[in-house]
Amino acid sequence: MRVDTLDASQSDLTGAGGPQQPEQSGGPGKTDTVGKAARLLTLLSEVPEGATLMMLSRASGLPPSSAHRLLASLRRESLVDLEPGSRRYSLGLSLFQMGAAVAAARGFDGAALPVLREVTATTDESTLLSVLDGPEQLCVHHVQADVTVGVRGEAGTRAPLHATAAGKVLLALSGPDTRRAMLDRMRLTALTPRTITTREALVTELDEVRVQGFAVADEEHELGVRAIAVPVLGPGGRLLAALTTTCPAYRTTVPKAQRFLDPLRTGARKLSVLLPDR
Numbered sequence: 001m002r003v004d005t006l007d008a009s010q011s012d013l014t015g016a017g018g019p020q021q022p023e024q025s026g027g028p029g030k031t032d033t034v035g036k037a038a039r040l041l042t043l044l045s046e047v048p049e050g051a052t053l054m055m056l057s058r059a060s061g062l063p064p065s066s067a068h069r070l071l072a073s074l075r076r077e078s079l080v081d082l083e084p085g086s087r088r089y090s091l092g093l094s095l096f097q098m099g100a101a102v103a104a105a106r107g108f109d110g111a112a113l114p115v116l117r118e119v120t121a122t123t124d125e126s127t128l129l130s131v132l133d134g135p136e137q138l139c140v141h142h143v144q145a146d147v148t149v150g151v152r153g154e155a156g157t158r159a160p161l162h163a164t165a166a167g168k169v170l171l172a173l174s175g176p177d178t179r180r181a182m183l184d185r186m187r188l189t190a191l192t193p194r195t196i197t198t199r200e201a202l203v204t205e206l207d208e209v210r211v212q213g214f215a216v217a218d219e220e221h222e223l224g225v226r227a228i229a230v231p232v233l234g235p236g237g238r239l240l241a242a243l244t245t246t247c248p249a250y251r252t253t254v255p256k257a258q259r260f261l262d263p264l265r266t267g268a269r270k271l272s273v274l275l276p277d278r
Contacts, residue, residue, distance in 0.1 A: 036062060037070050041079065041091065045156065050088030111274040115267045116143040116243075122263040125247040126151045129232075129271070130166040132174060133158070135182055137167045137242070151225055151246040159221060162188050162202055163195050165229035166242035168215035172206040173231045173239045179206070195220045214261060216254055224249050228257045232268045232275065240275045243268050 039060050044051060053071070057064045071089055074080035078094040112129055119127040120143045129141040136158040161167030161182070171179060188197045196202045209215045217227045229244035245260040 033070070036060070036066070037074060040067065040070055040074070041095070044080065044089060044091050048090075050083060050086065050090040052086075052088055056089065112141050112271060113143070115270045115274065116141055118270075119143075119243070119245065119263050119267040120145050123245050123260050125245050125251075125260070127267075128166065128244040128246060129241055130159075130170065130229075130244065131241045132161075132170040132239070135161065135186060137161055137164060137170055140241070151227075151248060160189065160191070162186060163191050163217065163221040164244075165215045165217040165227040165246075166244045168206060168209050168217070169229045169231050169242040170239065172209035172215065173233075191221055192219055192223050194218055194223075214258075214264075216257060218254050219249055226252060226254065226257055228260050228264070230261065230264045230268050232271045234272055234275070241271065243271065 040056055040062075043056055043059050051059075053064055053068055056062075056071070057067045060067060062070070071080055071082075075082060075092070078092045081090050081092045082088070083090065116127045116129060124145055124147065126145045127143045128139050130137040130139050132138075137160075139155055139157045139159075142155055159167060161171045171182060174182070183199060183203070186199075188199065188202065189195070190197050196205065205215075214228060214230045216229075217225075219225060221227075225246060226249045227244050227246040229242045231239055232241040232243055234240050243264050245257070245264055247257070
């Protein structure tokens, strides 16, 4: 997610954090075959234009021979395609089918998008729907505001919980055992000078989120971006997702961002009925 004009450059395999380093042995998912294959699929998801064998080998830290064998297996299952002319690999249609099945099962296929469009039409800012996925938030829907300069986001992108408004909501409203386990494992990496980097400060803010029913991120994930998020709760009060309005920091202050709470809460109430209570 970033402040951008409507034109955006393509992402590359190195990502924001620089070139990938070879994976070290010893950790779960680092050296097993499934973990290596999953790493290749994740890398391909970041490059819509596809990637060559050598690009994938360098980015994953796998030897070319190992990467080639894994890609061949993934191709047999239609999880990966190979374009003969450019020799670039890309994600296969089987993954699209799987993703569509997950989206339908979780109510993210068509039910949620009209609600996000209504929120964006009211706020004139971008709207995101995110869910908790392990130690991160996963954006499952994004509606871009019709403005020249706005905050760009994409479905399928992930972000750390401690530095985003949606992440704080998802962390604060998760069950006590889940929250405690995530806090114990979480690395509070400083992404900007405003990022929360101590566990004590984060716990204090999460307590405030539970009391007030919303969270803000004041240029904590990315300089120049402010966001405010509310929880989407199922009929039983179970946390389903977080609904967020994001905007360039120059367009609003943190206190003024609270004007987005009414449309966000209206959208969250609609989504609480539309999304399955899983």
